Amino acid sequence: MNDRFLRACRREEVDCTPVWLMRQAGRYMEEYMAIRRRYSFLEMCKIPEVACEVTLQPVEKLGVDAAILFADILLPVEGMGLKLEFAKDEGPVIHNPVRTEKDVENLRIIDPEEDTGYVMAAIALIRRELAGKVPLIGFSGAPFTLASYMIEGGGPRDYKNCKKMMWQAPDLWHRLMKKIAKVVLLYLKAQIKAGAQAVQMFDSWVGALSPEDYREYVLPYSRYVLEGLKEEGVPVIHFANNASSMLELVAEAGGDVIGVDWRIDLDKAWERIGYDRAIQGNLDPMALFAPPKVIREKVKRILERAGNRPGHIFNLGHGIHKETPVENVIALVEAVHELSRR
């Protein structure tokens, strides 16, 4: 079994640096598109056989060191009582956004086995199909990221309603975040029980906040989830996008591995996070549009910044772009392995 990824999460020695890519199962891949044309996005998430097939595609094709569950971060909000739709090319829409006290009260704490049973079924199936080839990563959105979708009613643009609630009705905000954090913890625990060998919590939108607001309105809930996962004994990756100016706070919230975007040099990021954590990152996803020679140089520089310290997992600083040339992705994975060979 290829356990490079899990070993790096635990900061153990590895034969070469493990690599996987956020959104590695996606539209840039022909095989994915062939399936996508037959199913809606939500169907793909909800039919375990389809989610399984799509999860495995990049493992075969790219030679990455981990599979990541194919799912959408908004799946658990349906069970909470929200009406989720993926409008064509417009991303997610929530038809009944959370704005009032009543809206917050009405939110249900999900039973992950029941409400998102299809996710757990997909995980079990993927594990069987992988047969130990590489580990499987489960994931969830972080409380703030889910809150911002739930309040804005879709992909947040200016966070107006979200921040309004935070500052105008802080009690309501805290009640909402408490509920969401509970859901996230239950959801991730269920994924681990179903077979996920590591999990990642994505705080995709937290870069919209000042460090002070993060500390007051977000950190306690991220910490609740990350603390709660400790007893599960699997590595937990905490990725906070566009938060490189408050990495100390992100690390304070928790996570065995801290994911960083490309806006910061990896060595500086690691120094600020602390060497008692592993680090994941941090190539600009758009670098995959560069010629392979340039990609290789960029990989080399990131590996140099990681140094010989154990605990680096190579990844992009954000999800892979849908038009990425797949041959460049293959070249990237090869370059990481080759240039980091111990």
Add this chain to the structure above:
Amino acid sequence: MNDRFLRACRREEVDCTPVWLMRQAGRYMEEYMAIRRRYSFLEMCKIPEVACEVTLQPVEKLGVDAAILFADILLPVEGMGLKLEFAKDEGPVIHNPVRTEKDVENLRIIDPEEDTGYVMAAIALIRRELAGKVPLIGFSGAPFTLASYMIEGGGPRDYKNCKKMMWQAPDLWHRLMKKIAKVVLLYLKAQIKAGAQAVQMFDSWVGALSPEDYREYVLPYSRYVLEGLKEEGVPVIHFANNASSMLELVAEAGGDVIGVDWRIDLDKAWERIGYDRAIQGNLDPMALFAPPKVIREKVKRILERAGNRPGHIFNLGHGIHKETPVENVIALVEAVHELSRR
């Protein structure tokens, strides 16, 4: 004359902290909308009397310590040969984006007095109308920000074409940046000659870059402009949006005042920039949707972080949101003055 702003730029003692707001002349203000309904956005920029009136509105209404020229950062690209349009509610569109060698060759170095004479006329008029009440700030987009608009053909979303040129055709990229930097320098010098008492260079989109790419592909051109302005003897503000993880590089490029967004604590930012520069910032623009009491607290904390060190100019971390309640903006300006009274 209220010279708090200019004094703070030079890190001299002030009676209280000066404040102005990025995009302070804008749609959140009734008086602005009354004019906006009569003219297109480009007409407003190009009729000096209208640009003047709109520039003065927030000075009267808000009590800010500086006026900033009403203009669009893309105005100089018309003279370079690009066809600029402001499509309804869609932001700027450039109908002939710069992609090829020929496109770059064809770009003209503008004569600012000729190609953007209306800007210089507006500046002269505003200075007369202000009659020394508060200083007038001129501005330009930074080379990278202009390049990204010019290459993408409008507001950049994923910077795909822009980064492709950077990495696939670096010689072409450098030739383009050289031309743009020349234009920016000429344009800002002309504004100063026309009467601008300080200028701000906006690098609105530079947060899309890794520090390494910034250093190689952008910094030399920002520095060219900022060095070139030194002999003019007016304070220069360098605002690099979403760049708080590479503030050292932004400061290295130059500027008497470094503008920072709200993603970093002001004291940490200043420490990294160096106390030999003044600092501008850094309230989250969305905080203006909070109740006045919360706004006041946030102002207080930013002022505390600035400490008693001379050289802090209060501002938002980004442009003001179009739906901002104007009474909250007035409350903000009052709070800054009152809470910082020496």
